[in-house]
Amino acid sequence: MPHVAIQAKGLVKWFGEGEAKTTALKDVEFEAYFGEMLYIIGPSGSGKTTLLSVLSGVLKPNAGSVLVEDIDIWKLDTDKLADLRLNKIGFVFQDFHLFPRLTTAENAAIPLILQKRDWNESVREAINYLEIVGLKGRADLPPVKLSGGEQQRVAIARAMVSKPDILIMDEPTASLDGDTGNSILSFVQKNILSANRCIIVVTHDNRIYEFATRILHMEDGRLTATEKGAASAPDKGSASATEKGTA
């Protein structure tokens, strides 16, 4: 039986009041396991992004709970919740959100810098991750000099540099062409996913469904179906390239 990475229980989230009230999540329950690449798919407005925000400790639900490795994250105070996000969860944002005035390596080092690690040591470690995502030679360039796919890889390196247990990817291929999107997800599946890591991907790009180990369908704020993905989970005990690379 695989270990549970995230458990969502009875999640309800609404926005607005009165006539303007919109319920984005309606009693959502599911579990995400270590070693799986879980996709949450559905049409626009189905509540995927809201669910992702609630799962990652960014948006507080109106009801229900989120357990990350058995910790109810919405019972933590603001600082502890920030610490949990910094240490346990890696984020790959849809628009990357890289700082254009920093170098690629400095961008990738940001989580370590926020962990109050030494600047030079953080940048050195970030360069190791850039090597894993194939961008070591571009460590000193600003992100604006990189292509969309390369920027996405920097965002992945930034998400992975703090060795999080959970990686959350929000529409990772939205800004990329089909080939680049495929190569990024293929890279993540081969090099980032491991038996000790859970990856949650929110997407409506059906070209990358082949990399999912499990797919949750969302519609109108509810999980409507679960299906097994085409990909298989990594073997127990297997380590990702990032873990090998920094061992």
Next chain:
Amino acid sequence: MKGILKLGFKLLVNDKAKFSALLLGITFAVYLMMFVTSMFFGVLNHASANIINVGSTIWVMDPYVQSVSNSVGMPDYVLDAVRSMHGVKYAVPLYSGGALVKLADGNYQPVTVVGLDDTSLLGRPALLEGKIEDIYAQSGFIVVRDAEFSKLESPHIGSEFELNDHRAVIVGIAKVATSGLYGVPTLYTTYERAIEYIPNPRYTTSYVLVEPQSMDDIPQIKQQVERLGYRARTKEEFMKRTEDFYIYKTGGGTNMLIMTAISFIIGLSISGQTFYTFILENLERFGALKAIGIKSRDLVSMILFQATFTALTGYGMGVGACVLLIWLAKLRLPSYAAMLTYSSLAIGFVMVAIIAAISSYVGIRKVLQIDPFTIFRG
């Protein structure tokens, strides 16, 4: 430097256009503030030149005297009365007035004439050339070598000229701590010669200079002089009264306040607006940092550091620009009335601190309001 502060530093400094605009705004504002206040304090200092140069401990004067340059003559009995007061070590008269010097080329040059007590010569300047006793020689005058010296055609010992149609001879060249405000040369002579050469109203004593037996005697001397119907002021009090006259009665203080306020508004507008734009441009990225896990206090310290760093750098550059300009001006105009004082520096620092505080408050407020959820919504 701590990592988060270094992150803030790089985000700020690497945005060269915004950082330059921020620095320029603060530097310009500080420069204006420093320059206006320096000029004003310089004027105040020059206005008190006679008080500083004569250096008497107590000055006795008519109650209506508002500044050292506007003396009101006092009858001779005031001097006698003061000399007999308890606590007075000695008291001497001082004359201060204006005269016209006819130069060799036929032009007339206004001068200030200071008449020193014939016996003690109290308040005499330090001589660069000549001997002080020559002041007693016939028509003897001592000229001050300051920025206005050349207006008397740079006289030397033995130079002769007409002063109010009387013959005057330069017997000494002196230096003083501070030159006067009005840009006219200063001549020293004896009290008797001064009132002889310069047409006077009925009373000729401008001030009575008093040396107390001890500093503890000053209050009772002041009380006794007040009973006589006059005022005794210490050197510092008289300087303050002269400064107050220029600050409150001439409009100079109001002008300085207005200029300082304008500089402050310019600095605040430029740096506040630029800093706000800088925050707005990076707002989504700050939101991403919040989603990643930065704590609010770390974000606040990062923005405070950015504002403080910019403010201090701009302050240093503004002060430097002001010092440079005053130095350059003094190369051309030695009597240029600008003086960088601790008060000017403090006023500039307080203003720049307020600018930094307001700019960072606006930025912090905006950043703390960002909901990282908006980052996911795209």
